[in-house]
Amino acid sequence: MTVSSEQHIEGKRDVTFRVFRLNPQVDSKPYFDDYTIPVERGITVLRALNYIKENIDASVSYRVFCQAGICGSCGMRINGISKLACTTQVWDELPKCREAGIIKIEPLRNLPLLKDLIVDMDPLVGKMKHYRNWVESSMPEPEMGKKEFLVSEEEFSRYDKATDCILCASCVSECSILRANKEYVSPAVLLKSYRMNVDTRDSLHDVRLAELVQDHGVWDCTHCYRCQETCVKNIPIMEAIHGIREDAIECRGLKDTAGAKHAEAFMSDIEKKGKLVEATLPFRTNGVAWTVKNLLPMAVKMILKRRTPPPPPLVKSSKGMKQFREEFREMTEHVKDDHKTHNK
Amino acid sequence: MKPFDIIIVGGGGAGLYAAMEAMKTNPSLNIAVLSKVYPNRSHTSAAQGGANAALANTAKDDSVELHIFDTIKGSDYLADQDAAEVLCTEAPKIIRELDNMGTPWSRLDDKTIAQRPFGGAGRPRCCYCADKTGHTILQTLYEQCLKKGVVFFNEYLALNLSVKGSRSKGLIAMDIKTGKIEAFTARTVIFATGGYAKMYWNRSSNALGNSGDGQAIAYRAGIPLKDMEFVQFHPTGLRKSGLLVTEGARGEGGYLVNSLGERFMSRYAPEKMELGPRDLVSRSIETEILQGRGFDSPAGKYVHLDLTHLGADLIRQRLPQIREMSMYFEGVDPIEEPIPVRPTAHYSMGGIDTDNQGRTVMEGVYAAGECACVSVHGANRLGGNSLLDILVFGRIAGHTAAEEARSFEPGNITDAELKEHAEEIRSYMQPSGHYERYGALREELGHTLGTNVGIYREASLLRKGIEEIAALRERFKKVRVFDSSDVFNTNLLQVLELRNMLDLSETVAAGAYAREESRGSHTRTDFPTRDDGKWHKHTMATLVDGKLELGEKPVTMGRYELQERTY
Structure with missing residues (x-):
């Protein structure tokens, strides 16, 4: 017991969290608050924020729900990179600090800011709707529930990884196109569109594809790979984007849109x-x-x-x-x- | 706002299914889903293991009949047999329906939906998508709701029902984005708000928001709650955080090992071993720890869940999320070394009393999913039956409400009611007389429940628990919300959720104290056996004139006689 208590103390230090603040009710512009707290090794950024909220400043606002990396609520920028606070270890962030011992916490980019670390997710939901990010079943509704589709391992494997997406919007925040054009479809929605398009049970492939090749669509991506690098679920998002493009060229030909012509x-x-x-x-x-x-x-x-x-x-x-x-x-x-x- | 025909509170599996089914039943109805989080954040996403259905894809000799029996036996005969029959009969249909709508079920070589063994089940009948089953089901349902144009009020917190006599007039809720208190006048309200096990705080696998909002609202409105003392402890929570390691890990062949290196389940369930039902496995781990055969660490005592013999490939392929979580939250790679685990409060069998159609005793008020108690899980829920429950009964409740909505006249929620709520909320922000810290109350509630109303219970502990909860409820009156902002006041949210947990904790402790027997998840060391003569009945908890009153309700029997429950 003594040994572990000693290790306990060794793995403890003061860390400063520099947190982005903006309450639209009172603040005309954003500012940063510094909170210095004792942190043990093994503590996540989210738990550190919880500590700050409970013991220093109850007004620090952020979304939190499952605390286990599956609900996608706590996406934020930690030391400049968009990720989930609940799966990010404070210790891992320390070497990445621009100023030693100060971890910078900011809201996700490319979505409207509501307060402190909370951004509005509605634009993303709107895009999911616009690009029909659902399986439009090839089975008529009255037939549903009677029999299952037969899906081979190979067919399943085409969309398996893409269904890992928890819509945390880290990729949305890191996307370099969205910074310039908020109407751009966004990586998460491209991933979901791809996932639907390769599903053998879906019947909306052509309609979805026709929308994806329009302005602000799949051809606007500049292959910066930030979405894929930042994905908290390690989903190869760029493979999905390339997949849609190849599919578009194959199904719609090379003269179809500026994007296709550019590629040609x-x-x-x-x-x-x-x-x-x-x-x-x-x-x-x-x-x-x-x-x-x-x-x-x-x-x-x-x-x-x-x-x-x-x-x-x-x-x-x-x-x-x-x-x-x-x-x-x-x-x-x-x-x-x-x-x-x-x-x- | 014009009156709604149906307001659904909660956007998890039950709420979303209810919404879709209600729209299907009657497309002309004015329906909306109100959720305190974006629906795709709901706790349904955390369900890893799967959903049971006797598809007989993996084991050809499986049948609905066997599923019903396993469910009833698993419930320690406290489930209502007609309800269990509905659950299991509807199961294959609902799993296929989800497949038809796009849920990415894992597949067998013959291209049919794969099934794996799960605790307490006689056949491998748990349909799954790797270890992200709940997540993919929730995504599918949310996608389909977007397709159908379901109206969502996202980030609204339900506060109370507005009641006139025996009728609900609708719901009073707060827009979290603005802090405004709003009236949702509605002919019918369906509660689908999930469970209440987060009251056990850091000894709980639940999301922060699993504070039993729907149950607490119903309770305050005088609707009885049923079997609240039955809280399931999942055997394998991560040592430090209480987060869950799916039963699938044992389904795939994981071992539970104590500090002597023994697979100790051979002492408690020699036949089923690690795949015994959850209550039994949890008690076994707790006993090993209490008798000194656990491991020790600053973060508490624990045993090992060993997957190392399964091999890197299987772990990577079938349990990727578990591997990720073990590495993130315990610093352990299950391919290399065993995972430190201990039981964690996981599921609430109890909830709002409903009939098999989702109706509560109050006209126009329905409930489904974990927040309801039909009851299909009785004293202990089987793994893989909770996802099934929210889907089957979410759909049924949506259907019933849609059929009945137009038979109720809409009421009128008055401005005075809204003002009263706004004033109460403002009062928490007043410095004078308000000094109790939310964090302290919450920690103490979790501690007293874990210690006095935990896995092993006895009269003296429970009495202490009841007293401490009463004291905490008293102190809560002086709680202070330190953030006075209207916009996204998450501090206020925490306090309102704590109030719900405090209200419900009294019913859990009182039910546990009254029930002088051991059944399913409820283990009284002073009454170690099941007492069917006295206690083969449901506990009902109702708020009458501001006081908790306990009552009872008979268990609906069917073709299965009471038997001793052994595995």
Whole structure:
């Protein structure tokens, strides 16, 4: 007993929590409050917040429910990264502090702030509705409950991991597109859309896909991978996003939307030259009229700053193109084969 | 706001199923779900193991009949046999219905829904999705509700029923986002607010919000509660946090081991071993610890749940969440070493007394799920029957309310009633005369319940528990809400939830004191055997003129005679 009590003391230190505060009723702008409390090794950030709320400042506000990493309520930014407070150990955060011994706690980004660490989840729910994030059963309602669908292990495995999502909105908070465009579908909703689209029991695939390729949809993602890096359930969200894109190209063709055309332009450049011909990329993606209307001012600025990409004739092929083309062809064949077997 | 036909309080499995079924039954009704959290946060998500149904996919000789018998035997013969029959008969249909709506059930090689063994069940009949069953069911139901356009009032806390005579006029609730007290005039109200086991605080696996709001509201409105003394202790809570390690871990072949390295269940359930029913396994662990064969640590005494022999692949594939939780909250990787566990308050068998259709004694008020007591679980619930209960009876309650709603005239909730509630809430924020700290009261409540109304109970302890609860209720009158903000006042929320837990704790302790026998989860060391002569009946707890009155109700029997319950 004495030994463990000693270990107890060794694993204890003072930690400061720098907590984002804003009560819209009284504050005109946000500020930070510092709370320094004794923390034992093994304590989660959520338990530390509970301690602060109960012993120092009852007005610190955050959502909390299951405390076990399954309900998704306590998503917040801890030392700048969006995660669940209930599964984050204070000890693990200490080496990540910008100022030694001070853990910064902020609300999730990209969702409207309500108070302190609480953000409004309604926009996310709205998007789930807009993109029909439910299985539209291929079984008519009166038939339901009579027999089960037969689902193979392989079919099940396509959506198994995606159903781990607890809608904690960490990915939403980290998404670099959402920072610029709040109307963007968002990673969580793309993941859920994908999960529905690969479910053999669903019958809404085409309708959902048609919506996903519109503006603010799947083609707006810039592959920054922040969603996947931050996912508290380690779900490969980017695989879902790529999955939707590949599916869209396969089902709807390459001329369908700007996004598809953009992808195609990339592919043909790489195939021909091994590098991008950037100067003509906007024309090929969005057409001449759109480009002239939307990008001309920027083009002028770029010319003035001498930051224009080289004109197409000056873009020389990369070295070793011959061998590269062979490998490229092999790769594309490979991917096509994969798709065929996957979609059978 | 115009009157609602149905207001459903609670957005977990029971509430969402009730909403869908009510809409299906009568699409012209004005229905809304009111929930203190976003529905997808509800505690249904924490159910890991699965839901029982005699699909006979895994064991071809399984049948509804066997499921009924296991449920009744598991309940220590306190379940109403007609209710258990409804539960088990509806089970296969509801599991298939969920499959048809998109629940990602794990599959067998023949592509049918997989089933695994669970405690107290004679056949492997627990349908599951890895160890995230409740989570995926909740997601499915929430998705389907979004599809059907169910109206949600998210982050509203229900405060009280507005009652006139024997009739409910609707619900008084607080918008958590604004602090405003609002009237939800409604022809019918369905309570689906989940359990009350969080009153055991850090010896509970429950979410913070499992404070028995619906039961407390019903109780204050004079609706009787049934069998409140029956609180299930789950055998395997994590040592430090009380968080749950699913029974699935034992279903997959995990061992319980004491400090002498013995698989001690051989002493208590030689045949079923680790897969004995929960009450028995919990008592066995508690006995091992009390007799000095547990492990010791600053965070309390415990035994080992050993999964290491199952192999890394199986653990990764079938119990990924358990592995994650053991690592997050205990720093133990179950692939490498055993998990430290001890029993934790997990489930409330008791709740609002309803008939098999979800009706309470008050006209227009219904209840379903863990907050109700039909009763299908009697003195002890079988693993895998709680998800089933919320689905089956959530649907039934939704159907009944939809059929009956239009037969009730809507009442009128007065401004005076709302004002009264607002003033009471404001009073908690007044510094004069209000100094008790919520945290202290809550810790003490959890402590006295754990010590005096825990797994092993006896008269002197229970008397002490009742006295301490009364003292805590007195002190609560002086509780102080330190946050005076209207917007998202989570401190106020905590205090209002504590009030509900305090109101209910009295019924738990009083019921336990009165019941002089041992049955299911209720173990009296001073009355160690089941006494069918005196106590084969339900306990009813009703608030009459501000005082708790205990009554009784007979158990509905059927084709199964009373037998001794051995495993």
